[in-house]
Amino acid sequence: MGDPLELKIDFSKFAYVPEADEREDEKIACGKWTSKSNENKKRKTKATASTGKKQKISLLPSFPPKDWEKTYILIEKLRADCDAKIDKYGAEALPERNQGEKVFRFQVLVALMLSSQTRDEAVASAMKALQEHGLTVENIHLTDVAVVKSLIKSVGFYNNKAQYLKEVAETLIQRFSADIPISAKEIMTLKGVGPKMAYIVEFIAFGTCSGIGIDTHVHRLLNQLEWTKSKNPEESRKQLESWLPKDKWGEITKLFVGFGQEVQQEKEKILRKALDLGEHTADALKLLEQVDLNVWKEAKKYDLLEEVKGLIEAP
Structure with missing residues (x-):
């Protein structure tokens, strides 16, 4: 018999090449979103050593964040006076x-x-x-x-x-x-009305809630609290709805909008409210720091340093 036939195949011809749209997708690094570069550089697809396949990171959390209920209750306590701008000028008040x-x-x-x-x-x-x-x-x-x-x-x-x-x-x-119209889906068909508005209207007008109304301010807070890892309000909504109990869907928008308004615009008021929470004060101050309120700076400005000392770490 002659020499066995040697079959040579150039596997490089079958290598996977990502489509242009894929190459322009947002990059994901260490579980956090990063923006595309100004030069619109191509993304380098990283493969796992064992499978050679691209790693996939789900945008939807499979379980609630640690201690989310504790944080939620703290925000409720800080908002108990219902004295934020949304309480005076919001869609429910006007x-x-x-x-x-x-x-x-x-x-x-x-x-x-x-x-x-x-x-x-x-x-x-x-x-x-x-x-x-x-x-x-x-x-x-x-x-x-x-x-x-x-x-x-x-x-x-x-x-x-x-x-x-x-x-x-x-x-x-x-x-x-x-x-x-009674449903958010139909409300969204109206000119100039998007998902955020539709879900809020549905809840205030009819007491029903098929989705959470997320604006840019709530979106930012959710990422700061690490309740979501998202790049826009719609992604935040989908992630939040994947784990937040449905009985809180309607109330969370007003709760968080008011909290964010006070953190951004009424720092002295929110700081004093945190200091009045007794055994919960230290946790409340840490929460304020987590959402980018500089507690030490504001305490110094409003002559509250003595009350803050010992409750949170000095800068």
């Missing part, structure tokens, strides 16, 4: 409650539509002007868009928002008997 449930629901939606990229006080001013004009679905539908613009000119992007309000009023009359 609507008229003496005009019937239908009007209340519509005004909840309007308050949220006006709130995007706008100060709370400006939203309150615009809502007052609209209410004095007559803030009902039917009246907004009949009001000229130029008049609506003049009534809400205190808010950001008022030209666009005025047009959205007109279109929403028309849609509600044509499709929903001049009322807000």
